[in-house]
Amino acid sequence: MKKYMKKVIAGSIITALSFSLVACGNDKAKDDGEKKSGELSGKVTLWTASLAGEPFDSYFKDLEKEFEDLHPGVDVVIQDIPQNEMEQKVLTSLTGSDVPDVVNLNPHYMSNIAAQGGLLDLSSVISDEVKASYVEGPLKSGEYDGKLYALPWYLTTTVGWFNNDHFSAAGVTELPTTTQGLYETAKKVTDATGKPSYYPVINDGNVIMEKMVSLANGEPIVKEGKANFVDNSAILEYFELTQKMYSEGIIPQEAAEGSIKTGQELYMAGGISILEGGVTFLGPVESGAPDVYKASKAGQPLNDPNAPVNVAVMNFAIPAKTKNKEAAVELIKFVTNAENQLEFAKVAGTVLPSTNESLKDDYFANPGDSPKALGMMEASKSLERAKVLIPPTENSADLRLATKDIFIKNLQGKVTPKEALEELAAEWNKAFEKSGEKVTF
Numbered sequence: 001m002k003k004y005m006k007k008v009i010a011g012s013i014i015t016a017l018s019f020s021l022v023a024c025g026n027d028k029a030k031d032d033g034e035k036k037s038g039e040l041s042g043k044v045t046l047w048t049a050s051l052a053g054e055p056f057d058s059y060f061k062d063l064e065k066e067f068e069d070l071h072p073g074v075d076v077v078i079q080d081i082p083q084n085e086m087e088q089k090v091l092t093s094l095t096g097s098d099v100p101d102v103v104n105l106n107p108h109y110m111s112n113i114a115a116q117g118g119l120l121d122l123s124s125v126i127s128d129e130v131k132a133s134y135v136e137g138p139l140k141s142g143e144y145d146g147k148l149y150a151l152p153w154y155l156t157t158t159v160g161w162f163n164n165d166h167f168s169a170a171g172v173t174e175l176p177t178t179t180q181g182l183y184e185t186a187k188k189v190t191d192a193t194g195k196p197s198y199y200p201v202i203n204d205g206n207v208i209m210e211k212m213v214s215l216a217n218g219e220p221i222v223k224e225g226k227a228n229f230v231d232n233s234a235i236l237e238y239f240e241l242t243q244k245m246y247s248e249g250i251i252p253q254e255a256a257e258g259s260i261k262t263g264q265e266l267y268m269a270g271g272i273s274i275l276e277g278g279v280t281f282l283g284p285v286e287s288g289a290p291d292v293y294k295a296s297k298a299g300q301p302l303n304d305p306n307a308p309v310n311v312a313v314m315n316f317a318i319p320a321k322t323k324n325k326e327a328a329v330e331l332i333k334f335v336t337n338a339e340n341q342l343e344f345a346k347v348a349g350t351v352l353p354s355t356n357e358s359l360k361d362d363y364f365a366n367p368g369d370s371p372k373a374l375g376m377m378e379a380s381k382s383l384e385r386a387k388v389l390i391p392p393t394e395n396s397a398d399l400r401l402a403t404k405d406i407f408i409k410n411l412q413g414k415v416t417p418k419e420a421l422e423e424l425a426a427e428w429n430k431a432f433e434k435s436g437e438k439v440t441f
Helices: 013-018 027-035 056-070 083-093 107-115 136-140 164-170 179-193 206-216 233-247 260-268 279-288 290-295 325-335 338-348 371-385 396-411 417-435
Strands: 042-049 074-081 102-105 150-157 159-163 274-277 296-299 309-317
Touching (some): 056 074, 056 325, 074 083, 083 107, 102 325, 136 309, 150 325, 150 338, 159 164, 159 279, 159 371, 164 179, 164 296, 179 274, 206 233, 206 396, 233 396, 233 417, 296 371, 309 325, 309 371, 396 417
Parallel strands (some): 042 074, 042 102
Antiparallel strands (some): 159 274, 159 296
16 A cells, blocks of 8 residues: 555444445456556545544555555555544535545435535446446435436445343244234233333434335335325324333333434343344444343344335445546445455444345355344345435435424324324425425335
């Protein structure tokens, strides 16, 4: 590696992955790079997001050297930027002359920058063969207004986690796949343990929004900028039964706080038995509560097995003002090819690659029987139906806040489930009228 520049950042890989997850290319892209070796020249700068420190420093150092060996005339510079600063830094760079050539973005940042003309249109730059190497849902997350602006890199998706010791005590052998089944299973576990069992993750409201899309199972919850869920029976049932579980002590009172961190703490203490989350969820459990970790098992998300599930994507895009377009295009394909995606997933340990070929590797197909390995296997299975369920919108903060506040009101029984959905629809409609967006999802 000729140069390696790193900025010390706050946060951790868990923080970076919470924004979401993996993308990749294929080995053919790498082969193409070998054929063109020596033709490219100049400096190409790549920005990663919140991935400083080991084991990532060594991974990127090796990646940089390998690309430079393929293209001796190219000088690769890799810099790490804190995730929460990335969007603004990219936008600021576009007003000056010091522009990075490849940037690591989540779909929301990507679409916002693309909307302002800040990213290179990759639609005709990336071959159909390379496009086909990626999992369809993650690849589509790189599109904006019908054009491709980013290639997917790493992913995370949701799995169902449960404490098998608690399930065994209740005579339960597997996770439910319906909301009614969730209630019945959770009640059996609570009766057996004497403790709350189910924790619905809320976070900033985004998880409940994603749950609503999954429950709707193909029926849009928003049509042309208008809420379309008030009469959805599956969503209404979820609001009804979560309210019932909270009143019966099956859902703990702490669920009104709703963060994954609180759910994690309760799970580690044996205070709950079932929740949904990414594979990163198990990291603190393994180190902080080894007995609970050993008892943990993974399954598919707690909905219809055919329903869509959300995938969090981290991708790579090329700023429109890049001074080295040819090298940037080759680098973005190289970093996201199947071989390098697989290696990155192994280094990170809790993320998925976004190339079809990488996912066929035994690392995912036959990962072993540890709780984390089973979680990775279940997560990779769900990618077949995974996509970004909530598209980036200008009013997303308003939608999330309204969803969080009203879901909590419903959970605590301050409104009826029907009233909650009507109030939520009204708030969403206000937000869409304010922004003027006519989206459907």
